Amino acid sequence: MTMHDDSTHPDELLSWYVNGTLEGPERARVEKHLESCRRCRDEAAWLARLREQIKAEGGADAPGELGLRRLMRQVRGSEAKPRARRLQWWQPALAAAVVVIVIQSVLLVKPWQEAETGIVPLGMQVSGAVVQVEFAPTATEAQIREVLQAVDGIIVDGPGALGVYRIRLQGVSPADDARVAAAVAALRARKGVVVHAAAE
Amino acid sequence: MNEPDATSTDAESAEALLERIAAGSEAALEAFYRLTHQRVYAFTLKRVGDPAMAADILNDVMLQVWHHAGRFEGRSRAMTWVLGIAHHKVMDALRRRGREDRHEELDESIPDEDSAGGIDAVAGVEDASAVRRCLEKLSDAHRTVVHLAFFEDLSYAEIADIAGCPLGTVKTRMMHAKNALKRCLQTLGAAG
Known part of the structure; x- marks a missing residue:
């Protein structure tokens, strides 16, 4: 039997040799050492028995389906929560910027179009059909702008606590159900950008 | 959604x-x-x-x-x-x-030399109840490494990733845990 100096015993690696995760040169080193070291073979055998005992002990009684029901109840009960949390910093900023642009446009256009009175402050009633839209947290400003342009809509309010924006469809009467429904369908079709869209 | x-x-x-x-x-x-x-x-x-x-x-x-x-x-x-x-x-x-370590912990200050020896520890590991009691006496950090290595069969790199500590720390913790377990099993064997 080859004698080994204590410092050469690969004690710090034996546990991972025993659990089968040691690879490459480290594994080769341990295997080579074990061929000639009774002490380390005994140590590895002891660790292997310890591992068996720990596995035999098992994972106790996990909550199983009861725990799953609890989890899914919470997930469904707070469905809007993750999206509300994940609002991007630019989404409120975008809403504010759009409103400023809209108001500026009105102020500039107003002298020539005295009859056009469609712009109102946030949170108030607006003329024209309004739809509620929730954008995906991953939607970019460019994607949102493109969607708004596609339905000729402008943000007039939001986001609310649940991340919902109010979009006014320009030139569409609230009574024009067909055009409102078409706009909602067009918004819903933009999966990946629009999470939710509905007529108000 | x-x-x-x-x-x-x-x-x-x-x-x-x-x-x-x-x-x-x-x-x-x-x-x-x-x-x-x-x-x-x-x-x-x-x-x-x-x-x-x-x-x-x-x-x-x-x-x-x-x-x-x-x-x-x-x-x-x-x-x-x-x-x-x-x-x-x-x-x-x-x-x-308020108690990161919930049990009376094993004395890990005892030097680790001759850690591989001990006939009582060899016999003690066959006693499932003794093994369980000794595992419960490990510090949380040491118990974590032992569980992840022997129940989950994770590599030391994966354990370091989970515990957020250096590789060397994982190896050291395992060495200390192993020696503490041996001492505990020897003690229980002597007492039994």
Whole structure:
């Protein structure tokens, strides 16, 4: 039997040799050492028995389906929560910027179009059909702008606590159900950008 | 999000499920829970020693998976990632409870030389009840490494990833844990 100096015993690696995760040169080193070291073979055998005992002990009684029901109840009960949390910093900023642009446009256009009175402050009633839209947290400003342009809509309010924006469809009467429904369908079709869209 | 879910299969990997969870699939979350919850629960229970608290932590872990599955970057296995979340939840819970180490701990200041010897330790490891009692007396940090190495069969690199510590620390903790277990088994053997 080859004698080994204590410092050469690969004690710090034996546990991972025993659990089968040691690879490459480290594994080769341990295997080579074990061929000639009774002490380390005994140590590895002891660790292997310890591992068996720990596995035999098992994972106790996990909550199983009861725990799953609890989890899914919470997930469904707070469905809007993750999206509300994940609002991007630019989404409120975008809403504010759009409103400023809209108001500026009105102020500039107003002298020539005295009859056009469609712009109102946030949170108030607006003329024209309004739809509620929730954008995906991953939607970019460019994607949102493109969607708004596609339905000729402008943000007039939001986001609310649940991340919902109010979009006014320009030139569409609230009574024009067909055009409102078409706009909602067009918004819903933009999966990946629009999470939710509905007529108000 | 309630978009239609593709049917998940037993063969679907935890990594693939995480991808679908990130896209808002509740069915994928259910499948992920069924696939991993026993191991997450076993890990947390070994750490906190309280089934109710372990169940609460498991629930918190799965909620975090639901909210943040998109943060999984695939640099580690999904199981390592989720056990890392569990580790942090356990640390928070233990801090709140005010006792990171819940039991009378084994004296780990005793020198480790001749750690491989000891006929009582060799015999003691055959006694499942003695092994359990000695494992419970380990410090939380040492018990964590032993559990992840021998119950989960994780590499020392994966354990370092979960525990957020250097590789050398994992190896050192395992050495200390092993020697403390041997001393404990010897003591119990002598007492028995």
